[in-house]
Amino acid sequence: MNETSGAPSCATICWIAGGVLGLLLMIILISTAGWGFFGALIVGALVGIGAAYLLKMLFCNRAQTAGETMARPASTAASAPPAPVVTPAPEAEPETPAPTEAVEPTPVSTPAPTSVSDAGTQPQGLAAAREGGADDLKKIKGVGPKLEQMLNEMGYYHFDQIAAWTADEVAWVDANLKGFKGRVSRDTWVEQAKLLAAGGETDFSKKVDEGDVY
Known part of the structure; x- marks a missing residue:
C-alpha cells in the first residue's frame, strides 16, 4: 500500500506507534512508579521519539529499498529501446557460370625419323680395329x-x-x-x-x- 491509496505511510505508522509507546510508558510511570506528570511526560516523549525513529529505520527504509529495487527493472525495461527488427537479407541469385571454351587437344608431335633404319638387327661392331690393323x-x-x-x-x-x-x-x-x-x-x-x-x-x-x- 502507498500514500496514493489513502492508507497512512510507513513513517506515519512508526510515529503513531512511537507515540503510543511513549504514552503507555508515561501512564505506567505515573500510576505505578509515582512519577510526577512532567517527569513522566518527558521520559515518555523521549522514549516514543526514539522508538519511532527505530521502527522507521527498521521497517520503512527496508520497504523503500525494496520498492526502489522492484521499480528499477520496470523502469529499465520501459526505457530500454526496442530491439531492432532484423530483416533477412535477400538470397543471392546463383551466378550463371561463364561458358567455357572448348580446349582443342594439343597435337602430339611425331618425332622425325632417325637416320638409322629399324629394319633387321644391327651387327655387333668394334670400337677400333684389332691389333695388326684393319683388313683392306x-x-x-x-x-x-x-x-x-x-x-x-x-x-x-x-x-x-x-x-x-x-x-x-x-x-x-x-x-x-x-x-x-x-x-x-x-x-x-x-x-x-x-x-x-x-x-x-x-x-x-x-x-x-x-x-x-x-
Whole structure:
C-alpha cells in the first residue's frame, strides 16, 4: 500500500506507534512508579521519539529499498529501446557460370625419323680395329674407299666380322648404308668376306692387290 491509496505511510505508522509507546510508558510511570506528570511526560516523549525513529529505520527504509529495487527493472525495461527488427537479407541469385571454351587437344608431335633404319638387327661392331690393323675391305667387290670409311665408322674393320653377318644383320646394314642401300646383298659381301677371312682370294681381290682397281 502507498500514500496514493489513502492508507497512512510507513513513517506515519512508526510515529503513531512511537507515540503510543511513549504514552503507555508515561501512564505506567505515573500510576505505578509515582512519577510526577512532567517527569513522566518527558521520559515518555523521549522514549516514543526514539522508538519511532527505530521502527522507521527498521521497517520503512527496508520497504523503500525494496520498492526502489522492484521499480528499477520496470523502469529499465520501459526505457530500454526496442530491439531492432532484423530483416533477412535477400538470397543471392546463383551466378550463371561463364561458358567455357572448348580446349582443342594439343597435337602430339611425331618425332622425325632417325637416320638409322629399324629394319633387321644391327651387327655387333668394334670400337677400333684389332691389333695388326684393319683388313683392306676394298678387296670386297662393291666396297670402295668411301664405303670402307663408312663401314669403319660403323665399327666394322675385318673380313670375319662381315662373314658372320646373319640375314637380319645384312638387312640392317643394307638399310643403313647412306647412298649405298642394298649393296651388301646385291654384291654378296658375306660370301666374299668368308673366303677372304679364310685366307683365300677372289678375282676382284687379286686385281686390288695388283693395283688395277684403286
